[in-house]
Amino acid sequence: MKNIIFIIAIIAPFLGSAQPKYCDVSFSYEFSATAQNIKFITKTIDSNRVINWHWDFGDGSFSNLQNPKHQYNQHGIYIACLTIITADSCENTFCDTVKVGQTTNSYFSISGNVYAGSALAPLGVVLLIDKDNNYKAKRYCLVNNGHYEFGQVYAGNYIVYAIPNFNLDINYYPTYLPTYFGIENSTNWQNASVLNVSGSSLYNQNIHLNCNTDIFYGPDTISGTIKILDANSFEYNIYYNNWFNNNVSHNNINLEIAPNVPVLLLNAEDEPVRFAVTDSNGNFTFKNLPINIYKVAPQKAGLFTIPANIDFTTTALTTLNTNLYIATSNIYSHVSENNYFEIINNIAVYPNPTSDNVIINISIKKSVPLLINIENIDGKTILSQSIVSQGLDKYILPLSNLSAGVYILKIQVQGEPVVVKKIIKY
Numbered sequence: 001m002k003n004i005i006f007i008i009a010i011i012a013p014f015l016g017s018a019q020p021k022y023c024d025v026s027f028s029y030e031f032s033a034t035a036q037n038i039k040f041i042t043k044t045i046d047s048n049r050v051i052n053w054h055w056d057f058g059d060g061s062f063s064n065l066q067n068p069k070h071q072y073n074q075h076g077i078y079i080a081c082l083t084i085i086t087a088d089s090c091e092n093t094f095c096d097t098v099k100v101g102q103t104t105n106s107y108f109s110i111s112g113n114v115y116a117g118s119a120l121a122p123l124g125v126v127l128l129i130d131k132d133n134n135y136k137a138k139r140y141c142l143v144n145n146g147h148y149e150f151g152q153v154y155a156g157n158y159i160v161y162a163i164p165n166f167n168l169d170i171n172y173y174p175t176y177l178p179t180y181f182g183i184e185n186s187t188n189w190q191n192a193s194v195l196n197v198s199g200s201s202l203y204n205q206n207i208h209l210n211c212n213t214d215i216f217y218g219p220d221t222i223s224g225t226i227k228i229l230d231a232n233s234f235e236y237n238i239y240y241n242n243w244f245n246n247n248v249s250h251n252n253i254n255l256e257i258a259p260n261v262p263v264l265l266l267n268a269e270d271e272p273v274r275f276a277v278t279d280s281n282g283n284f285t286f287k288n289l290p291i292n293i294y295k296v297a298p299q300k301a302g303l304f305t306i307p308a309n310i311d312f313t314t315t316a317l318t319t320l321n322t323n324l325y326i327a328t329s330n331i332y333s334h335v336s337e338n339n340y341f342e343i344i345n346n347i348a349v350y351p352n353p354t355s356d357n358v359i360i361n362i363s364i365k366k367s368v369p370l371l372i373n374i375e376n377i378d379g380k381t382i383l384s385q386s387i388v389s390q391g392l393d394k395y396i397l398p399l400s401n402l403s404a405g406v407y408i409l410k411i412q413v414q415g416e417p418v419v420v421k422k423i424i425k426y
Contacts, residue, residue: 023049023090027082029098037071038098042082052085056353058098058426072100079404079426081353095353095424097132099155108197111149112205114162116176120146121209123165125243125260127301131157131194134406134424135302137238148207155199159192161301162207163262163277165244174211177275178262178299181207187264187272189301212273218290220312222265226258226282226298234258247280257282266295266307304408304420349409353424360395362411371412372397374423376405399425 023044030039044050047066055063057070058078072078081095110128114121124143128150130136138158141148148162163178179185180192185208195202228234239260242248248259263284265274276284286294295307348361360372374383374397383397399407404426411419 023084023086023092025082025084025092025094027080027094027096029080029096037069038100039067039069040080040082041067042084044084049086049088049090050084051087052083054083056081056083072098075100079353079424081424081426083351093352095134095426097130097156107152107154108201109149109151110153110158110160110195110197110202110205111147112160112181112203112207113146114143114148114164115146115206115208116164117174117209117211121162121164121176122146125163125165126150126207127161127163127238128153129159129161129189129301131159134422135159135189137235137301140238140241140243142243153197155197158195158197159189159301160195160205160207161189161192162209163243164209173215174213175274176209176211177264177272179207179210181205185210187299189299192301210272212271214267214273216273216290217288218292220289220291221285221287222289222294222296222310223283223285224263224296226261226263226278226284227256228258244277246277249280252280262299264297264299265289266297268293268295270295270307302406347411347419347421349421349423353426354399355426356398356400358397358399358409358423360397360409360411362393362395371410373410373412374399375408375410382407399423 026043028041028043030041031037040055042053050066053064053066055065055068055070057063057072058080059072061070063070078098078100079095080098081093083091083093085091114124114126121143122145126141126143126148127137128139128141130138139150141150143162143165148160150160160181161178162181164176166176177187179187180189181195182191182193184191186192187210195205236253236255237250239258240248240250240253241260243260246259257280259278259280259282261278261282261284263276263278264272265276265286267273274286276286278284286296289312291312293313294310296310297305297307299305347363350359350361352358362370368388370387370393372385372387372395373381375381382402385395385397387393387395402425405424407423407425409421409423411421
């Protein structure tokens with residue numbers, strides 16, 4: 001008997017949002033002749049809705065103008081952040097690295113080959129991901145006879161991700177998987193090698209695709225959809241392109257659909273055995289699976305993934321209750337949306353980004369034990385607090401002793417799913 005399991009993956013700011021509020025924001029900047037006086041230019045879907053603009057230029061200076069100019073007093077690398085608040089109470093922050101003193105001609109290239117075993121991978125896409133900008137995908141290029149190349153790359157820290165293009169309706173042996181450049185040729189962005197571009201171009205950055213040699217054939221199917229509730233968390237300019245002849249187009253952007261997202265199928269030992277790529281409607285499918293235990297893990301650099309468990313050895317009714325959510329900062333499963341609404345009204349974390357302390361406002365309907373952890377990107381806990389919430393609480397977490405970077409805030413209400421958010425320390 002063939003079991004078909006439908007999974008909906010959602011990219012959302014947090015599960016307590018009953019209705020999505022879109023307030024995407026980004027900015028660009030232009031250097032003056034001195035390369036120190038910089039003009040910042042905001043980019044939003046609807047600037048008329050914005051009632052507050054707050055700029056933090058990363059050098060201790062601030063502005064409330066929509067498109068300010070700022071004079072940096074010395075050369076260096078700064079993290080500039082823009083926070084907007086709209087009339088319908090949507091709040092969002094965007095940060096970017098500003099390299100003051102670097103001229104527009106200071107750029108380099110990154111190139112290499114993509115290998116499937118000892119042969120060059122014939123087709124695929126390689127993503128250039130900016131580690132300094134919260135692991136945002138900046139560029140993509142098509143694999144040409146196994147070769148990829150990014151020109152005009154500015155100095156900074158990057159990782160590269162190769163997604164092969166095979167007919168996923170056919171079982172290949174071995175099966176080659178999307179892989180990050182690195183010594184381990186890992187399918188996980190946390191194990192990717194960081195390419196430091198500084199002073200010269202980087203050549204021969206070859207990617208050897210990870211592979212699985214298991215022979216798979218069976219009666220079961222897993223299918224699902226990846227959707228977006230927070231338009232700020234997705235690089236539409238990158239993912240809305242026709243990489244694999246799947247009719248993804250800039251002319252048909254839907255803010256709630258996530259196309260071209262790789263999805264790994266893991267076995268019970270967390271080993272990747274197959275992969276799929278979402279189509280123009282955000283759908284993915286794994287066919288012809290033998291009865292076994294699997295985990296489904298969408299992949300996006302910068303987002304931490306806790307896979308959804310799919311158990312074909314139990315009844316279909318059991319696995320139909322499995323939920324998968326992709327949040328702004330995380331991808332995680334086993335989260336009960338109903339429980340979240342029943343226990344937690346709202347969680348606010350601010351200021352974010354921060355240079356000193358971070359404040360957490362938590363509104364909970366009843367007095368319950370609460371665990372607050374802060375982890376680094378390697379998953380190591382660096383701060384932990386156990387408290388008893390009284391319903392509406394305010395907590396101040398000191399971050400001044402931490403190095404600049406990205407940290408993960410985890411809030412655990414006893415007996416409920418973990419709420420996960422990203423914190424930027426500069």
